[in-house]
Amino acid sequence: MKKGLKRVLATTGVALFGVAALAACGNKSDASKSDSKTIDDLKISFVPSKNPDDITTATKPLESVLKTELKKQGYTVKKVDVTIGTNFEAVGEALASGSADVGYGVPGSTYAMYKDDTDVILTATRAGLNKDSSNAKDWNDGKPTEPTTKQVTSYRSILVTGPSAKGQALAKKINAGEKLTWDDLKDANWGLSSTTSAAGYVYPSLWLNKNFKHNVTDLTHTVTIDSYGSGLARLASGQIDVLPMYADARRDFADAWTTTYGQKESIWAETNVIGVTPAIYNDAILVSKESKIMTSDFKKALATSIKNLAKTDEGKKIIAVYSHEGYKDAKESDYKAEFAAEKLMQDNK
Incomplete structure (x- = not known):
């Protein structure tokens, strides 16, 4: 084999190895997350935009209803742990640290502050x-x-x-x-x-x-x-x-x-x-990028489950505490106006 060809093949091999290494690094966070169909504990943090006592009362049936809907999507959830943040930022911080898996009823402006640490999966719909x-x-x-x-x-x-x-x-x-x-x-x-x-x-x-x-x-x-x-x-x-x-x-x-x-x-x-x-733009449902259970598949299952429970009589009673009447799939670009508003707020500090 000629030296020139050997050099090309060697260089190509190094490049391919580098690509593989980069791909492995890029998938590192996903690989660290459990893809199990059994979830031991799903932690949901609600924002206190309504009376915390009312939220506590309204969300008591959530564990049972959400478990049922997630089961239909192929997931067995052993426990749904519901908490209410002391304020809006507390929910954002919980998501950013991974101590909460889901943020519920999060305003767009709070999402704007924590968009690097969270993904938006749903937007609430309400009666006009x-x-x-x-x-x-x-x-x-x-x-x-x-x-x-x-x-x-x-x-x-x-x-x-x-x-x-x-x-x-x-x-x-x-x-x-x-x-x-x-x-x-x-x-x-x-x-x-x-x-x-x-x-x-x-x-x-x-x-x-x-x-x-x-x-x-x-x-x-x-x-x-x-x-x-x-x-x-x-x-x-x-x-x-x-x-x-x-x-x-x-x-x-x-x-x-x-x-x-x-x-x-x-x-x-x-x-x-x-x-x-x-x-x-209406309240969001966010998931934490630091959550160990929030894989792409589980995010889809969770979004579908929440949309479905919102159509049930019991689910409607739960989400009524936020005046939500349903949910639609959401993406980051839906909240671009909120991101611009947050930037202006930061610039005016």
Whole structure:
């Protein structure tokens, strides 16, 4: 054999070995995950966007229902461990570390922060609302916000004022067709959700940036709320003047307003909307890239199982705690607007 040909073959052999080595490295994480059809423990962490006690009650039947659906997909799950994060970031951190396999009801803005550590498998669908105007005054007719029959994959954040003197003063300007100024808003008492909450922090900050060239960090008086339920309790008592929330939150807490929070008038009579954000893509169901059980096959089985359980009577009761009515397959690019919003938030810090 000629020396030149030997050199070519030797070089080719090294190259092929290198390709094989790279392929092995690339599959290392997948290879470390169990492809067993038996799962000892599936850990699901729910975000606290609703009252944690309500989530606990609603999700009690989840273990049985999900096990049944996964069994149909060929998987035997011995235990489904459900926890509720102390805040939105806690769920993201649990997914990033692998201490949770699944994040449930995760806002797009939280996903944006943890997209390098997670994969999105599903987006929730909800009933659309009969109010969807960008004009805040249109939400203040004193009538309940009602669901429609149309299923949607996005929602609005609304900035709501309560019965406090400052809250009423802000609402009076809006309902008179006047524009608010930064001076009107900066000294109000605001209740804000955790920094990754789309409806309770990120999009309200974008609204302030667009309309007043300011950020939530420029507000003088803010308090962090751990749930919309506790935020509405503060709004009802006058402890805060403004509370950003998802568009149908008032509907979800209408009964609590006059019972738990002790208000005499309805939530529709005592609250007003002073700002409406652009549409936000619906909650996601995420899986951890660090999870030892989350193989490609199991992700598909899990997504199918969740979609199927959402169609059952028992499943509908479980997911109703988040106002979810169904799920559709999702991909990272669905949340590109949320990624852009998160980048703007980081740039404005």
